[in-house]
Each structure stands twice: as structure tokens, then as C-alpha cells.
Amino acid sequence: MATPVLDKVEAESAASPYITVTFRIRRFNPEVSAEATWEDFQLEIDPKERVLDGLHKIKWELDGTLTFRRSCAHGICGSDAMRINGKNRLACKTLIKDINPEKPITVEPIKGLTVLKDLVVDMEPFFQAYRDVMPFLITKDTNEPTRERLQSAEDRERFDDTTKCILCAACTSSCPVFWNDGQYFGPAAIVNAHRFIFDSRDEAGEQRLEILNDKDGVWRCRTTFNCTDACPRGIEVTKAIAEVKKALITRRF
Template sequence: MTSFAAVDAPETSAQESETPADTGIQSFLITFIIRRFDPEVDEEPRWVDYDVELYATDRVLDALHKIKWEVDGSLTFRRSCAHGICGSDAMRINGRNRLACKTLIKDLDISKPIYVEAIKGLPLEKDLVVDMEPFFASFREVQPFLIANSTPEKGKERVQTIADREIFDDTTKCILCAACTSSCPVFWTDGQYFGPAAIVNAHRFIFDSRDDAGDVRLDILNDKEGVWRCRTTFNCTEACPRGIEVTKAIAEVKQAVLRGKA
């Protein structure tokens, strides 16, 4: 049997063991000013600043994680996939609606503090978390699901041409993050307005050749709080993290209402 002699590891001081390896990548000390609100303590929201060391390739979500895990565990925000698909971490960053997981530090002006707050127009629950129920209530009201009167042949699917699919392809990309709706000034001031996201999801089915309920949705959106409340400010298009041409989709629904059909 082969024997192996034990070799003593070289002595390392406590200071050396705690010093991280130098990666050669520059880090930056960045100030985040976050609008905090705890309903059990605060009467009004308050701004709190945090200094966080980050790399240029880090995201705002990484900064929020670092604050919560290393500085203040009471900081509250939503996040799930962290890859721009779930849409749960929509918030206002430097006054613009963005997804924290898609906003890179290198794309912000780090010579100034970075301001982070909850999206507008929805009831604030705590810190960066809002009550999404009014948003989803509008979404449900436009019947965002396929309604077909015909039955496909046994074992077959409802077929659709590539050209027919392209008509509504853009609006299938919505991830229901509410960034577009909560960027709309009309939505901020009018609690009855459906909002851009609901209209986008109605568009997705109104123009689907396999759907038979387009007229029903057009009637719903022809209401005084429907598409006609849109003031075409393009805030929604600018805010969409998926690049959907939201204002264009709303205009197409308006045209369909005027024609009386999709």
C-alpha cells in the first residue's frame, strides 16, 4: 500500500485570508437612493441612501440584492427569473420605468446617485412593491384568451398562415410587467382607464385569425375608458422592456373600432 505524507499548508495571516483576489476588473462605489415605505411604521414614503460597490457589468437588481443581503434585510422588492422574462421587477430607475434585471450599471450615469422607486399609478404596498390587482383586473376584462366557435378536425390544430401570424406577432411578447401601463399619465390620473398592457393583450387576440371574439373585445375597448383615453404620448412604447410598439398597437385597435371589425 502506498502511503502519503501529510504536507503542512503554508501559514496565512487572517488579513490575507480575508482579502479577495485581485481580478483586475475595476469596481465602483455607487450611491443608490431608494424610496422606502413601510406601512407599519411610515406615514409617507422616505428616501434612504446606500453606498454599494459594483462592477460596470452588474445590474440594478444585483445592487438591490447586495443591499438586502449585506446592508438592510428589510428592503422589499419583487423579482423572480432575473432574466427579463417574468417581468416582476419593474420599477422606476432614475425616473424611467425599467426592469431592474435588465438595467446595467454601465448604462447609467454613476457620477450621480441612482434613484430607485416603485412604479406609479398602482397602490404602494411596501418599498418597491405595488398592488398589481388593478392592473390584472383590466387585463382580465379584455378577455385575453382564444375564443373560437369552430372545432378543428380531430387530431388537427387550427392552422394559420405566416402572414396572418405576423399581424399580431409583436403583441405576443408582452410579459405583463406593467412598465408600459404605469408609465402612462392617463393611467396615473384615471383609475378607470384600461391601460396600454390590457389593450396590447386585447390586440393579440383581436387580430388573431383563429379567434372569433374580436368584435366583443372591440366593444369593450370602445368604452369611454378604453382606447379613446390614450393620448399618444409614446411613454408606453419607450418603457416596454420587450420592445413592443405599444402605441402602434393601440392605434391599430382604434382603427379596428372605427371600421367595426379587425
């Protein structure tokens, strides 16, 4: 192993780590005003901390009315997708030092879904699109084995990438087609359809493909790659959509 001497992280932590940062946050509370406004907050923060830590400092020390969703704080639960410096990210997976803290850090709700308060949006249309693609394994029950169904490691690998989705909506709410037309299923729903279409155990691929062949389905994708850039789990979203398109043409999957 590498000799455990003072490493980079520890050396950095020895000096005073704090810097002054401005958070510029899009505020909206219909109980107070119908208009959304920008509000600036200045705070002292260690640049190795997360944007979520900054939001917590504001809420806990400066303004308790600031409202956002969060839970696990390390990129697994998918609660805190927001638009940070114009890009969709998870606040808990974005470190201050990685987004140029010299300038004000802008934080807005994700786009394309109705804002309810500050950074909280209505997620129902997003989850409805997810439910519409039948996101569950469908098999012919007569074949049910007593033990597990067998699946080769290669067949398991075929859909591994799309099993990583945490339904945070960062992809869907980065998609210009979704912004312009709320009827479009959006990338996340297609990713979750892909997860089953390419699972060798599933027997309803044709049905899901027909759903996605709809006018609001997969053909609306304009391949802008915003979704792939936005995905905090590193899923190749655009590639998954392309694979679904190809399966629709060849009917092979």
C-alpha cells in the same frame, strides 16, 4: 467565424471592475411609518452588473428589510418593473453602466398603483384590467378540427409583437392617463386585446372592440409614447393601440 481572441468583454474584466455607486431608494413601510422617505445606500459594484444585483447587495449585505419582487433576473418573468432614474424599466435588464453611475441612481416603485411596501405595489387593478379584455382565444366550438387549426406564417406574424408581453406593468404605470384615472384599461390590457383581435383564429374581435370602445377604453389614449419607451420587450405599444383604434373605426381587423 470571428477568430476567438481576447474580446472586449474579457479585456475589460481583467482590470478591477468595481466602482462606488449610490442607490437612492424610495422606502415605505406602513408598519413603521405612514410617510415614504428616500434612503441612500453606497455600494461597490461592477458597472456591468444589473440594478437588480445592486438591490440584492443592499438587501443581503446592508439592509434585509429592503423589499422588492424579482424572480428570473433576466427580463422574462416581469416581476421587477420599477422606476429607475425616473424611467420605468426592469431592474434585471438595466445595467449600472447604462444609467450614469456617477450620480445617485434613484429607484422608486412604479406609479399609479398603490404602494404596499418599498418597491412592491398592488398589482390587482392591473391584472383586473387584463382580465376585463377577455385575454383568451375564443372560437365557435362546432368548428374544432382534430388536428391544429391552420394559420399562415403571415397571419401568425400579424400579432407577433403583442404576444411578447410579460405583464410587467411598465407600460401601464408609465401612462399619464392611467396615473390620473385608475379606471382606464391602460396600455398592457389593450396590448393583450390586440394579441387576440388580430389573431386570425379568434372569433370574438367584435366583442373585445366593444369593450375597448367604452369610455374608459382605447379612446383615452393620448399617444404620448411613454408606454412604447417603457416596454422592456420592445413592443410597439402605441402602434398596437393605434391599430385597435383604427379597427374600431373601420371594423376591419
